[in-house]
Amino acid sequence: MQSVHIERGKVSIRETVKPKRGKSQAILKLIAGGICNTDLELLRGYYSFKGTPGHEFVAEVVDADSKKWVGKRVVGEINAACGKCEWCRKKLGRHCPDRTVLGIVNHPGAFAEFFTLPEANLLEVPKGVRDEHAVFTEPVAAACEILEQVRIAKDEPVAVLGDGKLGLLIAQVLRAAAGAKVTLYGKHKSKLAIAADMGIQTVITEKLPEGAYAKVVEATGSAAGLEQAVRMTRPRGHVIAKSTIHGKTTLDMAPVVVNEISIVGSRCGRFEPALRLIKGRKLNLDPMLNGGEFALPDAAQAFAKAQQRGILKVLLRNA
């Protein structure tokens, strides 16, 4: 079968052996995958990665222990956990120390004709949901995760910093799922417009307001974002840190301590609430699909496209 391979900054297609499945594992046939910033970071050498990336996907189950899955169209949580440790028992397999992570850590990713995931990770995609929307389940789940970590009240003012893919999804999710009064701060008129279309207040980042919000989500993807977010936060407020940045961040901790601010790291989330939001058409996803679709063998072009200025989501389609 064909697999995307990345190594030392290069994207190539390799002919690989179709994966076999272990106990409780499903074999999935890719329908479509989405290229995420993490994939671009992996390409740049983050996690010393080499192999097949891909963790945003919609696929068809071709084999599994429970035959009821076969033929189903699914998305799947990307952390494959041991199922036995204390984290797994608390339904927090996302923090299982023995986990592998699809397309990121010790688990060949979804940018291949076939790949595997534990059956327990799968969710069926409801009929009415289009493939290209289902692909967003993983990043929407990452946005939903914020609501499991901090309490956000209806009509509560929340600032989201960064108008990249994740920032746009977070702004929309906090408004749609929690009723927050979101203001999205970004640098790109065309990207901000996607949120503005959903009734979200948007601001071109020039001078950021100081100490203005009790909740600030940092999704800039840049090392400078955290310090900006801290400056925007009121005493006793929360900065939700979403950017995984390669390398060190510098931060003046004095305002964090003096103003007793909490910086809350936030990563992957549960898929159910995300799929529910997508199914309910609560999110403005179509304008984010501005990078077009590429066939799996054209992955190198797809990755090049994903790195162009202004491009949000690029999809890879399996034939």
Place this chain on the structure above:
Amino acid sequence: MQSVHIERGKVSIRETVKPKRGKSQAILKLIAGGICNTDLELLRGYYSFKGTPGHEFVAEVVDADSKKWVGKRVVGEINAACGKCEWCRKKLGRHCPDRTVLGIVNHPGAFAEFFTLPEANLLEVPKGVRDEHAVFTEPVAAACEILEQVRIAKDEPVAVLGDGKLGLLIAQVLRAAAGAKVTLYGKHKSKLAIAADMGIQTVITEKLPEGAYAKVVEATGSAAGLEQAVRMTRPRGHVIAKSTIHGKTTLDMAPVVVNEISIVGSRCGRFEPALRLIKGRKLNLDPMLNGGEFALPDAAQAFAKAQQRGILKVLLRNA
């Protein structure tokens, strides 16, 4: 009257005018003050400070609107707030944007024969409490603040990083007030012994355990401490950041985000629970008074002593 003055790294004694009090203010006559690390930082130029420092004190009220205060021996909260804003209404005057801070921000400090504080900030020191113990109320309150920010269960393992004054008090407070199973990590056998005497487990810092604690208190006073504390923290755990460090801290945010760790800034606390712990003799304070007492006019020697290796608390006595 005589006041301690610090400016550009020098400690001097100045003859100044006895302060007048405004409405709702009390005039206090210093009995004894404690030199704190913040005072040493002010001496080094932190907050571009020049003036009279001192915020750890026990004093006698010599004048106030409510005459019931006169003659009372008191300690006092160091943030002098407006009393009207939303923070003050929530009893969080410590975050009032218009606050002055005794001996730190726009408010002449306690290292003088006389100084002022709002009556509302005062607490009477119970009869049985010695002056040199009452002086610890402010730093003990800062330790108590942790318990108002994160829930610590009885017998919960908590790591405290740093065996300076604040680390020693935090370790003792978390054990005495919350029943936590505290392990204090430090570099100084003699300092760790003060906590060990109270039944606290102590460890000389060599190789710190990774991902071992759900709660880690960072009280090293050094920029490297935060990253060490993050490394010691389990997924979904809390780092309580207590060190106010002048300048920037560098931090790898990836483990914070991936492990969804919360970094909680923590500063001053309420005085009542602190004074209760001191009154109940729950803390091992005497061995911390290893810097001796100096008369107010000998403040320069007292500050020099406080900077010597191994010295914890130095007191200034008013005649």
